Amino acid sequence: MGSWFAKYFSSRGLQVSVYDTKKESMKGLDGNFRISRTLTDCVRAADIVIVCVPVRLTPKVIAQSVSEMKNGAVIAEISSVKHETFQALSKVGRNLHPLCIHPMFGPGATEKNQLKMLLIPVRDQKAETKRTREMFKGLRLMMLPNAKAHDEAIAVVLGLTYFVNIAFAKTVSRTDLALLKQISGITFGLQSMLAESILTDEPELISALIRDNPAATEQIRRYIEESSTIARLASRKKGRYFEAEIAKVKKRLQKRQDLQESYKRLYDIVKVHGANRGIS
Numbered sequence: 001m002g003s004w005f006a007k008y009f010s011s012r013g014l015q016v017s018v019y020d021t022k023k024e025s026m027k028g029l030d031g032n033f034r035i036s037r038t039l040t041d042c043v044r045a046a047d048i049v050i051v052c053v054p055v056r057l058t059p060k061v062i063a064q065s066v067s068e069m070k071n072g073a074v075i076a077e078i079s080s081v082k083h084e085t086f087q088a089l090s091k092v093g094r095n096l097h098p099l100c101i102h103p104m105f106g107p108g109a110t111e112k113n114q115l116k117m118l119l120i121p122v123r124d125q126k127a128e129t130k131r132t133r134e135m136f137k138g139l140r141l142m143m144l145p146n147a148k149a150h151d152e153a154i155a156v157v158l159g160l161t162y163f164v165n166i167a168f169a170k171t172v173s174r175t176d177l178a179l180l181k182q183i184s185g186i187t188f189g190l191q192s193m194l195a196e197s198i199l200t201d202e203p204e205l206i207s208a209l210i211r212d213n214p215a216a217t218e219q220i221r222r223y224i225e226e227s228s229t230i231a232r233l234a235s236r237k238k239g240r241y242f243e244a245e246i247a248k249v250k251k252r253l254q255k256r257q258d259l260q261e262s263y264k265r266l267y268d269i270v271k272v273h274g275a276n277r278g279i280s
Contacts, residue, residue, distance in 0.1 A: 001078060002052035004107045006033055009048075017042045040068045048135065051077040055208040059088035071095040074131065078103055080154060080205065081213045082120060086147035089122050098122045099132060102150065106201070116140045120150050152215045159209045159216025160223060162198055166206070169195040186270055 002020065010016045010032045017034040019042035036042035043049045043065045051061050058079045066075055075092055076099035079085045089098040102118040109115055117139045119132050125143070132141055144150045172180065172192065180188065198206070210216050233242040253259065 048074045058085045062088040082147035155215035165195040
């Protein structure tokens, strides 16, 4: 994501300095960027500093950065789990402007997509909203009230989703996956593609989404309980308990979401993207 932001701001004619302890991470950046030898060298003259490091390192890097930054600069962080990083931002001196943001897209995204950015206010919601909109023109900006609300939502949106797909990927990795893709329809094609795309993320990020977010741990516990219940009902040879459970889930979900509309959108996605990805 650091490379994504570097290219994003460079494309708008801004001078971008980059720093990474892993020098190989900067090899993909061409001559449009200033490669800094130290963190201090990178941040001391910057108007905007964006911290794009693993979740567990973010508070430390924030503290290191703010001690070297000039007055009036913006310090932003993009971590996927906020409870500790938000605390680090809330301690930033009044001479700097903190931004707590979360891009809801990966490094493969392009501006042609409808990109979404989450914002959690640190001090001044109005000023931080304006500042974020100026920095990321054209992106959809969504507000969450605090770090707790963010982490609880992300526990389902990312934590639970990643957990389910990793379990799915581990299961199908023991099968003849090539054959399954040849004979499958849309459902398996999309599901396997989703699981595979998730595994392109760094293991450290996936671990943080699942292990470092207490709310994700709770959602996963509930998921395992529900899975056990469904498996137990499915194993019964007599009675219609399993069908009744499916009907109950369907009825509950139908109250919150038009299932037929979801089915239509599934085929719309395949119609637009499926031909190029081998989904049929």
